[in-house]
């Protein structure tokens with residue numbers, strides 16, 4: 001049986017996790033399993049009082065443990081002990097995640113969880129390597145840039161990769177000496193609660209990680225607007241990112257890291273390895289059923305090879321088979337909710353109504369749960385809804401070009417600039433495009449992250465502000481103070 005499991009047998013940590021305690025609360029938002037649509041729980045919604053309690057608990061933990069002021073190596077060791085436990089409990093964590101989310105259990109243990117563990121270790125190692133610096137000043141003075149943690153960081157994460165997204169926020173914030181109040185998505189909150197429980201079991205101070213459950217308008221607004229949240233770190237849609245900026249501006253000024261939406265292009269030249277390109281392109285829109293911020297959903301291909309590449313991609317898209325996230329063999333995920341699936345479908349309909357030609361897919365799959373067919377749409381211009389909107393589903397558009405200038409013009413999106421892909425064997429062209437593509441990430445002859453966590457990720461344009469991962473994410477969780485001493 002391996003990792004496969006019966007979803008009715010999994011016990012979930014339902015409640016807020018504050019000060020090291022699971023706090024039961026009345027469920028308010030009905031939750032359904034994406035794989036079969038069955039209602040299984042109700043998510044509580046924390047209000048201003050519960051957020052206040054979580055912030056107080058975080059402040060108390062910082063004070064009693066002196067987390068931000070201990071020998072930095074102590075933080076490294078404590079975080080590593082937490083990661084050891086995450087790895088030891090990977091199967092339990094994977095079951096909680098697979099039950100609630102779109103992530104198949106077989107991909108979680110070797111993918112999301114293993115990578116998240118590695119990332120938290122990566123950030124833990126920064127604690128005693130990045131710090132204050134002495135700067136050049138006159139002999140009669142000593143100038144110093146002193147680096148300090150913020151205090152309590154407020155983090156908000158989306159539903160598409162709940163464990164990874166929690167890790168992206170918690171790893172650098174904690175390593176940098178902060179406490180965190182984390183609000184995971186109301187659709188997939190329990191894996192984050194379990195990770196926080198493991199932290200306390202591993203010896204991290206209770207209250208250092210607090211997880212509050214709830215929606216955006218009530219819980220998210222209370223969190224980002226709380227006067228003692230010193231920094232906000234958000235991953236989610238551009239729409240919610242704007243709402244957070246507005247709320248923060250209204251309630252007080254504070255720094256923000258915003259990782260937002262994307263509509264990423266993949267540009268393929270005739271001199272590329274087309275089979276390799278087809279595998280990467282089809283993989284990027286079918287992985288997690290296209291529910292990835294960096295999904296390369298706009299194929300832009302040189303006209304002379306468009307038919308060949310399209311045929312190869314179609315073969316791969318048609319080969320996917322839906323499966324419940326609790327079956328180890330499953331590779332193709334459901335959409336997170338009925339509502340989100342209806343949204344995907346409505347954009348596909350609008351695209352076809354405005355001239356798009358659907359080459360495959362274009363509808364819900366005939367299976368239980370919220371599965372949607374991998375969909376390829378040709379004959380779209382820059383105004384087509386399937387080009388303009390971030391669909392967040394398994395939908396790829398195809399456009400063709402004849403010159404580099406045309407390819408670059410098509411690749412540029414009016415709203416988004418998160419990631420981009422290029423397939424070519426021309427070295428000079430790779431450099432020209434790496435310079436000109438308007439995106440925070442450029443993948444060349446591949447379309448996926450590696451496990452080199454030193455590479456930061458973040459958006460251009462309205463895809464975000466600031467970076468996750470890399471040294472930049474660690475430094476974004478520290479603030480600097482200039483100190484000048486007359487000698």
Ligand code: NAD
Pocket residue numbers: 156157158159160183184185186214215216217219220221224235236237238239240241243244259260261262292293294390392418457458459463464
């Ligand atoms: P969403 O914006 O609807 O929700 C994300 C989180 O924000 C949730 O926890 C939600 O409750 C909360 N939220 C919503 N409105 C809020 C508000 N006004 N104030 C405070 N919190 C609020 O996004 P989603 O549907 O959960 O996730 C999909 C989106 O996330 C896509 O746009 C995707 O591109 C983006 N995403 C970006 C990255 C990245 O690294 N750039 C990574 C993953 C997902």
